[in-house]
Amino acid sequence: MLQIENVVTDRGSRYAVSGGPVADAAGVEAFLKELKRAKRYAKATHNTWAVIHSDGTQVKGDDGESGAGMVILRMLEREGLTGHIVVVTRWYGGKHLGGDRFRHVQTCVNAYLEALRLT
Incomplete structure (x- = not known):
C-alpha cells in the first residue's frame, strides 16, 4: 500500500491519497x-475510491463526496491503470x-500516479 499524506490543505480540509494493486471486488x-x-x-469524512x-x-x-469517484475513475482511464485501486x-x-474539491482530488491522484511511476 502506497500512502501519501498532506497532499493538499484548503480552508481547513486536508487530503491524502492511497492505493495499491487489487484483483477483484474482494x-x-x-x-x-x-x-x-x-x-x-x-474517522475521515470521505474515503473516495475507484x-x-x-x-x-x-x-x-464516492463515500458521500458526490462525483469524486468518477473523477478518480476518469484519471485511471486516461492513465491506462488497471487492477489498481486509488483512494482519496x-x-x-x-x-x-x-x-x-474536484481539483484537489485530481491533485491527489496526480501525486499518486507520479509516486507510482517513481517506484
Whole structure:
C-alpha cells in the first residue's frame, strides 16, 4: 500500500491519497478495510475510491463526496491503470470548497500516479 499524506490543505480540509494493486471486488474490500484499520482514516469524512479491474469492469465509491469517484475513475482511464485501486481521503475542515474539491482530488491522484511511476 502506497500512502501519501498532506497532499493538499484548503480552508481547513486536508487530503491524502492511497492505493495499491487489487484483483477483484474482494481485493477492493480488503484494501479499504486495511486502510481504515488506521483510526485516522476510519474517522475521515470521505474515503473516495475507484478501480478498473483487469477485465475492464469499472467500480467507484464516492463515500458521500458526490462525483469524486468518477473523477478518480476518469484519471485511471486516461492513465491506462488497471487492477489498481486509488483512494482519496478528505478530512473536512468546516468550510465548503465547492468545485475546488474536484481539483484537489485530481491533485491527489496526480501525486499518486507520479509516486507510482517513481517506484
